[in-house]
Amino acid sequence: MSETLGHVETPSLILDLERLDRNLARMRDQLSRWPEVTFRPHMKTAKSVDVARRVLPDGGPIIVSTLHEAEYFFDHGFSDILYGVGVSPDKFPRIARLAERSARITVILDNLATAEALVVFAAETGLAIHVLIEIDTDGHRSGVAPDADILPPIGRVLDQAGLLRGVLTHAGESYGARSLEALHGFAELERSGAVRAAERLRAAGCSAPVVSVGSTPTALFAQDLTGVTEVRAGVFMFQDLVMAGAGVCTPEDLALSVLTTVIGHQAEKNWIITDAGWMALSRDRGTERQAVDQGYGLVCDVDGRRIGELVMVSANQEHGVIADRNGGAVSPEDFPVGTRLRILPNHACATAAQHGTYAVLQDGLITDRWNRERGW
Amino acid sequence: MSETLGHVETPSLILDLERLDRNLARMRDQLSRWPEVTFRPHMKTAKSVDVARRVLPDGGPIIVSTLHEAEYFFDHGFSDILYGVGVSPDKFPRIARLAERSARITVILDNLATAEALVVFAAETGLAIHVLIEIDTDGHRSGVAPDADILPPIGRVLDQAGLLRGVLTHAGESYGARSLEALHGFAELERSGAVRAAERLRAAGCSAPVVSVGSTPTALFAQDLTGVTEVRAGVFMFQDLVMAGAGVCTPEDLALSVLTTVIGHQAEKNWIITDAGWMALSRDRGTERQAVDQGYGLVCDVDGRRIGELVMVSANQEHGVIADRNGGAVSPEDFPVGTRLRILPNHACATAAQHGTYAVLQDGLITDRWNRERGW
Numbered sequence: 209m210s211e212t213l214g215h216v217e218t219p220s221l222i223l224d225l226e227r228l229d230r231n232l233a234r235m236r237d238q239l240s241r242w243p244e245v246t247f248r249p250h251m252k253t254a255k256s257v258d259v260a261r262r263v264l265p266d267g268g269p270i271i272v273s274t275l276h277e278a279e280y281f282f283d284h285g286f287s288d289i290l291y292g293v294g295v296s297p298d299k300f301p302r303i304a305r306l307a308e309r310s311a312r313i314t315v316i317l318d319n320l321a322t323a324e325a326l327v328v329f330a331a332e333t334g335l336a337i338h339v340l341i342e343i344d345t346d347g348h349r350s351g352v353a354p355d356a357d358i359l360p361p362i363g364r365v366l367d368q369a370g371l372l373r374g375v376l377t378h379a380g381e382s383y384g385a386r387s388l389e390a391l392h393g394f395a396e397l398e399r400s401g402a403v404r405a406a407e408r409l410r411a412a413g414c415s416a417p418v419v420s421v422g423s424t425p426t427a428l429f430a431q432d433l434t435g436v437t438e439v440r441a442g443v444f445m446f447q448d449l450v451m452a453g454a455g456v457c458t459p460e461d462l463a464l465s466v467l468t469t470v471i472g473h474q475a476e477k478n479w480i481i482t483d484a485g486w487m488a489l490s491r492d493r494g495t496e497r498q499a500v501d502q503g504y505g506l507v508c509d510v511d512g513r514r515i516g517e518l519v520m521v522s523a524n525q526e527h528g529v530i531a532d533r534n535g536g537a538v539s540p541e542d543f544p545v546g547t548r549l550r551i552l553p554n555h556a557c558a559t560a561a562q563h564g565t566y567a568v569l570q571d572g573l574i575t576d577r578w579n580r581e582r583g584w
Numbered sequence: 585m586s587e588t589l590g591h592v593e594t595p596s597l598i599l600d601l602e603r604l605d606r607n608l609a610r611m612r613d614q615l616s617r618w619p620e621v622t623f624r625p626h627m628k629t630a631k632s633v634d635v636a637r638r639v640l641p642d643g644g645p646i647i648v649s650t651l652h653e654a655e656y657f658f659d660h661g662f663s664d665i666l667y668g669v670g671v672s673p674d675k676f677p678r679i680a681r682l683a684e685r686s687a688r689i690t691v692i693l694d695n696l697a698t699a700e701a702l703v704v705f706a707a708e709t710g711l712a713i714h715v716l717i718e719i720d721t722d723g724h725r726s727g728v729a730p731d732a733d734i735l736p737p738i739g740r741v742l743d744q745a746g747l748l749r750g751v752l753t754h755a756g757e758s759y760g761a762r763s764l765e766a767l768h769g770f771a772e773l774e775r776s777g778a779v780r781a782a783e784r785l786r787a788a789g790c791s792a793p794v795v796s797v798g799s800t801p802t803a804l805f806a807q808d809l810t811g812v813t814e815v816r817a818g819v820f821m822f823q824d825l826v827m828a829g830a831g832v833c834t835p836e837d838l839a840l841s842v843l844t845t846v847i848g849h850q851a852e853k854n855w856i857i858t859d860a861g862w863m864a865l866s867r868d869r870g871t872e873r874q875a876v877d878q879g880y881g882l883v884c885d886v887d888g889r890r891i892g893e894l895v896m897v898s899a900n901q902e903h904g905v906i907a908d909r910n911g912g913a914v915s916p917e918d919f920p921v922g923t924r925l926r927i928l929p930n931h932a933c934a935t936a937a938q939h940g941t942y943a944v945l946q947d948g949l950i951t952d953r954w955n956r957e958r959g960w
């Protein structure tokens with residue numbers, strides 16, 4: 209039962225299927241240069257089995273950010289799952305329950321204490337839990353440096369127990385890129401650091417066949433993947449204004465938008481008031497420190513065409529305020545109460561997280577609703 | 585089945601029942617000075633019928649921020665519901681469905697176009713939909729100024745159709761208060777503006793018995809409610825660091841916290857890495873422009889006691905970074921992997937919105953799980 213965008217309840221999260229497919233094709237094209245490299249898409253952005261099946265029509269390996277996602281995707285036929293947040297011992301039993309159901313579960317860790325605890329747990333349960341050591345190639349957050357003294361000892365503890373599979377890194381700092389050179393540089397930083405770490409483990413006698421790298425910017429702009437066996441990315445499916453600001457895509461690539469309704473004006477302030485506040489967009493202000501601050505998002509008409517320099521300049525819980533970014537006049541007559549608008553978000557992961565469903569847009573109509581999973 | 589905080593899955597949203605009850609008692613005490621004034625708590629923060637019943641054991645009027653909340657609370661026995669976001673005509677049919685079920689529904693609006701559309705709709709359906717005109721007393725967002733020329737015409741359109749009930753204002757700017765004088769000032773600004781608007785409507789021949797004001801700061805610090813018939817507030821139930829920064833409460837009043845587990849360290853940076861990122865805390869940085877920036881939240885031990893000057897300094901989707909706010913040394917040995925911590929949030933509404941349940945803490949144990957509603 210198709211609906212027009214004029215009839216959908218607002219606020220709603222709109223997923224433009226044509227743009228999604230175009231973004232998926234772009235990544236497939238890029239990675240087709242390295243047919244021997246495994247692609248493991250990150251489901252933390254989409255959190256939807258319908259999207260996952262669009263990305264991987266024949267199934268395939270995925271990475272997730274919560275154990276709830278791991279369980280959800282496993283229940284829907286995805287059995288090769290990497291849990292991409294450093295594991296802690298309190299989560300071992302829940303991971304074990306997946307392994308008992310024959311999930312191929314891989315975890316990551318970056319310290320000796322967790323490695324030793326996992327070795328004990330694996331011996332006690334007899335379960336196959338694969339481990340990648342998290343490598344910090346850009347100072348972003350977690351991980352051991354490729355050249356850290358502690359790397360071989362962690363590797364040996366895991367390898368002697370038959371758990372070690374290799375290394376993983378994520379160049380999170382690449383989101384801050386401002387040029388093509390920077391994007392190429394982050395991709396090479398990620399590759400070279402991960403490969404060096406794997407080689408140090410191998411030199412220490414460990415089996416480390418897997419070298420997993422990835423982020424949307426580095427996956428799309430990698431020029432060399434020598435030594436890499438696996439690439440991961442998630443945001444690329446939808447793209448967002450942060451990615452556009454980093455030169456990774458254009459605003460016309462964004463597959464997500466928030467449909468909203470004009471509920472009033474403050475004419476003397478040149479404000480349009482809408483029913484989409486931070487509850488619908490999230491509090492993410494990821495473009496704030498980029499060259500162009502997009503506020504809470506770029507404003508488009510109901511058909512997805514940008515309207516001059518209108519941006520969502522502020523947000524309350526269920527109210528959005530739209531204005532011209534340069535303070536220009538905005539006439540209430542051009543946007544009467546009831547007008548439908550669409551906001552392109554700063555950060556796809558954060559905005560999508562505020563919603564329980566995607567309203568799937570195809571040929572100008574909402575043709576389907578896809579569930580999104582939340583929680584841990 | 586009680587659980588200790590050491591056994592609950594992380595991240596989890598913890599609701600301290602004793603603190604909730606203390607916050608409710610404080611508001612009851614404050615408002616007991618005006619027994620003739622109706623209290624209409626805002627359910628946009630709690631979004632939980634269990635919390636609502638704690639606030640209003642005998643039922644009573646509520647305000648909500650979405651029509652989904654209106655339907656949810658009506659289904660759970662709350663029949664006097666104010667929808668506190670300016671209504672637009674596309675939402676009339678859904679409101680009518682509640683009115684048909686004998687809900688006492690009140691809407692707000694601030695423009696002639698919506699008033700006229702509602703009059704037509706009410707005449708067509710024969711439904712009783714009450715209206716308050718939204719008044720802008722502090723330039724915060726929506727509403728007509730108390731002295732605006734358009735106010736009497738809007739009032740007359742509604743009054744002639746028998747829909748007008750009065751006026752409503754919300755001093756959202758009071759969240760930016762920095763002193764007791766400022767808090768008192770915002771309360772008086774709200775009261776005097778709303779009363780003046782109601783008197784103008786009455787002078788124009790309209791029936792406007794209801795004068796509804798409110799926000800957590802103004803409700804708790806009002807000294808005079810002459811002419812006011814109804815007070816609203818929501819955040820007061822849980823309080824948060826923004827309210828503490830505005831002098832409305834102390835961090836020891838905060839009833840919500842996010843339970844998290846240490847998953848690693850970056851020792852040379854004095855970072856503790858946890859499994860609670862912005863997905864668990866939200867991206868809200870509401871204390872950023874206050875006198876004390878609390879990052880993504882204040883860090884407490886598992887029993888809720890603050891730990892020195894530790895704050896959550898940054899957040900990725902499922903990673904939190906904790907550090908000393910002054911850059912002091914943080915020893916990994918003091919916070920080994922697996923350590924449980926609790927983060928006091930900037931903004932109760934935003935942090936709670938990230939969670940589907942409250943883990944209810946009573947006498948040091950999680951004794952219950954309360955559902956939270958999301959969506960529109």
